[in-house]
Amino acid sequence: MSQLGLSLEKLSLRRGGRLLFEQVELKLAPGEAATLTGRNGAGKTSLLRAVAGLVAVEEGRIGFGAVEPAQARAEMIHLVGHLDGLKPGRTAREELGFWSLWCGTGATSAAHAADAMGLAGLLDLEVRRLSAGQRRRLALARLLAAPRPIWLLDEPLSPLDAEWRARFGEVMAQHLTGGGIILAAVHDPLPIPARELELGA
Amino acid sequence: MSRAGALLAREIALAWGRGGGALVAAGFYAGTATLLPLAIGPEAERLAAIAPGAAWVALALAALLSLERMFERDYEDGALDLLMLAPTPLELVCAIKCLGQWIATGAPLALLAPIAAIALGAPPAMAPLVFACALVGGLAFAFLGGVGAALSLGARRGGLLTAVIVLPLYAPPVIFGGGAMDAFSGGLPWGAGFALLGGYAAAAVALGPLAMAAACRNALS
Numbered sequence: 393m394s395q396l397g398l399s400l401e402k403l404s405l406r407r408g409g410r411l412l413f414e415q416v417e418l419k420l421a422p423g424e425a426a427t428l429t430g431r432n433g434a435g436k437t438s439l440l441r442a443v444a445g446l447v448a449v450e451e452g453r454i455g456f457g458a459v460e461p462a463q464a465r466a467e468m469i470h471l472v473g474h475l476d477g478l479k480p481g482r483t484a485r486e487e488l489g490f491w492s493l494w495c496g497t498g499a500t501s502a503a504h505a506a507d508a509m510g511l512a513g514l515l516d517l518e519v520r521r522l523s524a525g526q527r528r529r530l531a532l533a534r535l536l537a538a539p540r541p542i543w544l545l546d547e548p549l550s551p552l553d554a555e556w557r558a559r560f561g562e563v564m565a566q567h568l569t570g571g572g573i574i575l576a577a578v579h580d581p582l583p584i585p586a587r588e589l590e591l592g593a
Numbered sequence: 594m595s596r597a598g599a600l601l602a603r604e605i606a607l608a609w610g611r612g613g614g615a616l617v618a619a620g621f622y623a624g625t626a627t628l629l630p631l632a633i634g635p636e637a638e639r640l641a642a643i644a645p646g647a648a649w650v651a652l653a654l655a656a657l658l659s660l661e662r663m664f665e666r667d668y669e670d671g672a673l674d675l676l677m678l679a680p681t682p683l684e685l686v687c688a689i690k691c692l693g694q695w696i697a698t699g700a701p702l703a704l705l706a707p708i709a710a711i712a713l714g715a716p717p718a719m720a721p722l723v724f725a726c727a728l729v730g731g732l733a734f735a736f737l738g739g740v741g742a743a744l745s746l747g748a749r750r751g752g753l754l755t756a757v758i759v760l761p762l763y764a765p766p767v768i769f770g771g772g773a774m775d776a777f778s779g780g781l782p783w784g785a786g787f788a789l790l791g792g793y794a795a796a797a798v799a800l801g802p803l804a805m806a807a808a809c810r811n812a813l814s
Contacts, residue, residue, distance in 0.1 A: 446674055446813050466680040475671025481610050486603075493599040494679055 396468065396541055396559045397421050397457030398443070398573050405438055405449040412438055414451070418575075420587075422541070425564070425574035427582055430591035436471065436577035440544045441583070442577065444471045456542075464542070467496070473546035476531035479562040480520035484511060484530050485585065487519055488537065495538030505536035508563070524551040530562060535567075544569065558583060596681050597689055604693025608659065608667070615659070615698045619705055622655035625659050626709040637714055644713035645723060645774035651708050652727055656734035659698050660759065661752035663742045664691060664809065673809060687805035688798070692738040699731030715778070722777050726770040726790060733794035736801035739763040743808035766793050 398422060404414035412435030420426055428436045441447040443454055445465040456464035478487050488511075492502035506512055509529040521525060528551045535543055543564075549557045561583030564574055568584065576582060609615055629647045630640055667673040676686050706727035707720035715723070742760035745751040773786030 441674070444674070444678060446677060448814055452690070465678060469678055471674060471678060473671060475669075475673075475674070475676045477667070477670055477672035477673070479607065479666070479670065486606070490599055490603050491675065494596055494676070496596075496679075 395458030396573070397455070397466070398477050398542060399455040399457070400439075400443075400574065401455065401551070402452040403439075403449060403454065405435055405442055405447070406446075406450040407435070407438055411450070411542065415489055416452070416589070416591065418587075418589055420573050420575065422571040422573060423568050424517045425568055425576070425582070425584055427586045428575065428577040428578070428591060429588060435589060435590035437473050437546050440471065440473070440546055440575065440577055443542075445546055466541050469542045470535050470538075470540045470543060471544045471546075472531050472548060476527065476529065478519045478530060479492060481518060481572070483513040483516055483518055484522065488530060488533055491534045492537035495534065495537045495540065502533075502537045505533040509533040510559075510574070525553055525556065529556065532563075536563065541572050542574060543576075545574065547578060547586035548576055549578070549580065549582070550557065596679065597685065598684065600676075600681075601608055601688050601693050601696075604690050605697045608645040608693060608697030615701045617625060618655045618658045618698045619701050621658055622651055622702055622709065625651040626713060630713065634722040641714035641716075644715035645710050645719060645778060646771050647713055648706055648710035648715070648723060649653070649726065649730075649767060649774065650731070651709065651773050652702055653734060655702055656699065656731060656738060656763075657756050659694070660738040660742045660755050663694055663739060664746055665742070665751055666803075668746050668809075668812060673813060675785065677813070683806040683809060684802040687739060687743065687794060687809065688736075691735045691798075691801065691805075694739065695732055695735040699735050700728070702744050703727035703731050719777060721785075722774060722783065726773060726787065729787075729791050729794050730766045730770050733766045733797045734763060736794075740801050740804045740808070743805040743812070746808065746812035766790055769793060 400416050400418040403416040405412045418426060425591060428439060430436055438447055442449050470546060488502050488506060489499055506515055508530060511533060515524055522530065532548065549560065552560060564584050567574065626648060633639060677683055702726055707723045710723045711717055711720060738759050741755040744758055745754035748754050769786050769790035773783040773790065776783040776786060
């Protein structure tokens with residue numbers, strides 16, 4: 393894991409015929425975080441999706457240190473965005489359990505993650521009954537249920553209240569201490585030390 | 594539980610879940626099979642002649658019903674993104690989704706098919722063949738339907754588009770299965786038609802996931 397990193401080299405991205413940004417450079421070592429800022433439509437979400445391998449890059453390179461991109465994307469990346477992949481008609485327990493299994497761990501770590509995100513009393517509710525903040529915490533619980541080093545977060549804090557912003561800040565700080573990498577698209581600064589990369593500046 | 598097993602269980606639960614995908618398809622099937630004699634006339638002789646074929650065509654149409662949500666729901670809520678961030682290849686993910694579709698709606702429809710055929714006047718001796726055709730044909734319907742559903746991702750009125758893409762692909766299995774049943778009721782060897790149906794289903798299972806995965810990647814990027 394020590395050879396893992398995240399680097400964007402001369403990255404350009406085009407969506408729907410429009411050049412979003414070009415020549416973006418970023419290098420993150422284990423234990424480092426960066427925030428992506430920029431106006432609406434600057435390409436923050438697209439950049440995260442490109443790192444996850446869901447969107448093809450126009451030019452440049454996305455590297456993961458010594459790890460092959462295909463392997464890194466299959467086993468080492470968590471992506472949490474505003475589309476959280478949670479099915480409204482299923483219970484929080486079913487959804488968290490499934491995504492934990494899909495990310496490579498079992499039910500026990502899902503239960504621990506639910507505790508850590510304050511979801512223990514909500515697990516039997518259908519996802520549709522959760523508030524926006526609770527639903528986001530359920531999506532974020534995936535990060536804790538299955539440990540993966542690279543976290544790609546799209547506006548992770550926006551629906552959370554002040555208490556949970558602070559508590560998730562601690563979770564992110566812990567992740568960095570453990571050698572993790574965080575790349576987050578934000579409008580408000582994160583409660584952790586992070587480098588800032590402004591898109592479309 | 595393994596990844597694949599967890600995904601299969603989820604797909605079946607989603608297909609069975611709220612809105613009862615399988616029950617709706619079964620209800621639609623029963624409705625179509627009941628409407629046919631009303632339109633054609635109640636003479637037992639005429640009905641018996643078309644019974645297996647009518648049951649078979651109604652089955653193909655019922656199989657179309659639940660295709661729309663198969664990929665659409667995961668595409669709309671971002672689950673498809675997350676499904677790609679795993680060591681399981683997207684092709685296998687697509688195959689598992691189709692398998693779940695087959696188990697959740699294809700198998701219940703296959704159980705109904707002999708009942709519908711007999712109710713329309715087919716000889717009871719034919720029931721096993723109708724069931725086998727519906728089961729094997731259902732596999733082809735699920736995997737080809739998945740290709741249509743994946744291709745129409747992101748399109749407006751995707752369900753209608755799926756039907757237009759998929760119906761021509763349903764023609765060969767309908768012909769092969771119908772041929773086998775026709776031969777059986779005429780006392781002729783029916784093995785060839787059934788073997789062709791099986792071959793077509795096998796080809797759909799083998800090639801469908803490649804097309805579905807390509808269509809999903811295209812829709813996401």
